[in-house]
Amino acid sequence: MRERVGQPRARAAGRGVRRLLWAVATSLAAALPIAAPASPAKAATVSEQWLVGQLELRGCEIGATSSHGIPSQAAFCTDYSVPEDWDRPAGRQIRLRVAIVRALAAEADPDMVVFLDGGPGGAATQDYPAVANALAPLRKRHHLLLIDQRGTGSSNPLECADRASLDAEGADGPARPTPSETSIASVAPSAQADRAAQIERVRRCADRLAPRAAPQFYTTTDAIRDLEAVRQALGAPALDLVGVSYGTRVAQQYARRYPAFVRSIVLDSPVPNPLALLSEHARNLEDVVRQRLGRCRDNPACFRRYGDSYAALKQVQAQLRRQPQEVEMRDPQSFALVHRTLGADELAALVRFYTYSAATSALLPYVIAEAQAGRYAPLLGQAQLVVGDVTEHLNGGMSASVLCAEDADLLVDRPQDEGTLLGSGVVSDARRSCAVWPHGQRPADFHEAFRGSMPVLVLAGELDPVTPPRYGMQIVKELPHARMLLAPGQGHAVIGVGCMPRLVSAFVERLDPEHLDDRCLQVLGETAVFLDVNGAEP
Numbered sequence: 001m002r003e004r005v006g007q008p009r010a011r012a013a014g015r016g017v018r019r020l021l022w023a024v025a026t027s028l029a030a031a032l033p034i035a036a037p038a039s040p041a042k043a044a045t046v047s048e049q050w051l052v053g054q055l056e057l058r059g060c061e062i063g064a065t066s067s068h069g070i071p072s073q074a075a076f077c078t079d080y081s082v083p084e085d086w087d088r089p090a091g092r093q094i095r096l097r098v099a100i101v102r103a104l105a106a107e108a109d110p111d112m113v114v115f116l117d118g119g120p121g122g123a124a125t126q127d128y129p130a131v132a133n134a135l136a137p138l139r140k141r142h143h144l145l146l147i148d149q150r151g152t153g154s155s156n157p158l159e160c161a162d163r164a165s166l167d168a169e170g171a172d173g174p175a176r177p178t179p180s181e182t183s184i185a186s187v188a189p190s191a192q193a194d195r196a197a198q199i200e201r202v203r204r205c206a207d208r209l210a211p212r213a214a215p216q217f218y219t220t221t222d223a224i225r226d227l228e229a230v231r232q233a234l235g236a237p238a239l240d241l242v243g244v245s246y247g248t249r250v251a252q253q254y255a256r257r258y259p260a261f262v263r264s265i266v267l268d269s270p271v272p273n274p275l276a277l278l279s280e281h282a283r284n285l286e287d288v289v290r291q292r293l294g295r296c297r298d299n300p301a302c303f304r305r306y307g308d309s310y311a312a313l314k315q316v317q318a319q320l321r322r323q324p325q326e327v328e329m330r331d332p333q334s335f336a337l338v339h340r341t342l343g344a345d346e347l348a349a350l351v352r353f354y355t356y357s358a359a360t361s362a363l364l365p366y367v368i369a370e371a372q373a374g375r376y377a378p379l380l381g382q383a384q385l386v387v388g389d390v391t392e393h394l395n396g397g398m399s400a401s402v403l404c405a406e407d408a409d410l411l412v413d414r415p416q417d418e419g420t421l422l423g424s425g426v427v428s429d430a431r432r433s434c435a436v437w438p439h440g441q442r443p444a445d446f447h448e449a450f451r452g453s454m455p456v457l458v459l460a461g462e463l464d465p466v467t468p469p470r471y472g473m474q475i476v477k478e479l480p481h482a483r484m485l486l487a488p489g490q491g492h493a494v495i496g497v498g499c500m501p502r503l504v505s506a507f508v509e510r511l512d513p514e515h516l517d518d519r520c521l522q523v524l525g526e527t528a529v530f531l532d533v534n535g536a537e538p
Helices: 015-020 022-027 124-139 163-167 179-183 192-209 220-233 246-257 281-297 300-306 309-322 344-354 364-372 377-392 396-406 425-434 469-476 500-510 519-523
Strands: 049-052 055-062 073-083 093-101 112-116 144-147 239-244 262-268 325-330 337-342 456-461 482-487
Touching: 055 093, 055 124, 073 124, 073 220, 093 124, 093 220, 112 124, 112 246, 124 144, 124 239, 124 500, 144 220, 192 396, 192 425, 220 246, 239 246, 246 262, 262 500, 281 300, 281 309, 281 344, 281 364, 300 309, 300 364, 309 344, 309 364, 325 377, 337 344, 337 377, 344 364, 344 377, 364 377, 396 425, 456 469, 456 500, 469 482, 482 500, 482 519, 500 519
Parallel strands: 112 144, 112 239, 239 262, 262 456, 456 482
Antiparallel strands: 049 055, 055 073, 073 093, 093 144, 325 337
């Protein structure tokens, strides 16, 4: 389970890890909506200090200006040491990056809002600027707590080092690819020889990490113990948990272990506890692609322009399966002339990201028609602007640690996915990779349905290709004080769309999900389909 801004990371856990586990690292990405530039937080100079509980924080900037023009934000930051292995507290210590964005009110409410990032692999302090506007109403009266989950961002990231030596291993080696290369990373390598080579690279990546990190201790269960330790160090405030995508798993697991300290929970594009990550990716994507493109078929202007876009997509995929294409194009950010290879798996990955939001979904019929005519640059160029930021800021090693400990043994081959756009290879590839990636074990009750008496608000996009609305309903039916808000026509991660920020703030303030007036959401819907490069019909 966003996922698009933040300082460019050092090289994530190696291209071998990223390629084999790219599906999980991106499937539950925070997929944070590309926001308008956020209003800057209250300025804090580097020399300014702030004592909160036992922690002394200093003024800092979090995030970084991205290709989308989202500026960094002012905050107060510190590092906090925790045991890497919580069962051996005297062993190796790791430092967590902690930041607090101060409330606008002179006297903040005593409870603190915690933003739990998606991925697995997103870092809250790097991704915060993309959700700053969505969380702005909450900041009026609440401090916002951000922690880079262990293994991400500045919290001992699980990254393979020494890029130069990794690059020497070959074009598919563990070296972190450039954003452009990442945006067309393969979901499921096809050749057995490639798979064997990639498994070896996964093993070597883990070996490189060993002197400073044991990947088996970078799971959700470890992360919630970190959060509780930081909460106590901050003076033990009650928490309002705001999780996006994979962050909703973290929220539910924390609330299960520490229910007395949770005041409220917001789950945006949630992952039900019983779900094994990756298990329904192919089905969910196929459902949404059919719906999105089916609506073009039902629209007279769109159908006249493009015909059956779904049939065209399958035709393009078949062509690319027979013969991958070498594409010469201008990089949409640098304008440099670049060469890209596009195959059937890369096509599936790109379409997946187009469906994450209503705005990018509106481009699908156009870019599919262009690809069908042999013009692949529009598909690749537009996708780079969408996908590049997501994959640039996800940590593949941490994703692997989560998937392998918590889900991999529950995955089974799904031959019924063979004819889908995504196919069945992601499951077998993930299981194969997890056989060599060091991983821990989940608690016995980890996948039990989440139950609790605290107020819970669930947010869901009608056309979410990753965590469909039925996941939200599955969670709500187990809770006595919960409600789901549906965003019509929207995709993954909807906390920032329309009036949703105001509704979330009202929920956290009043703790009354049943009486929220969500009629303002009904003005949302799908973005009109682009009929050409100029957009939709007038």
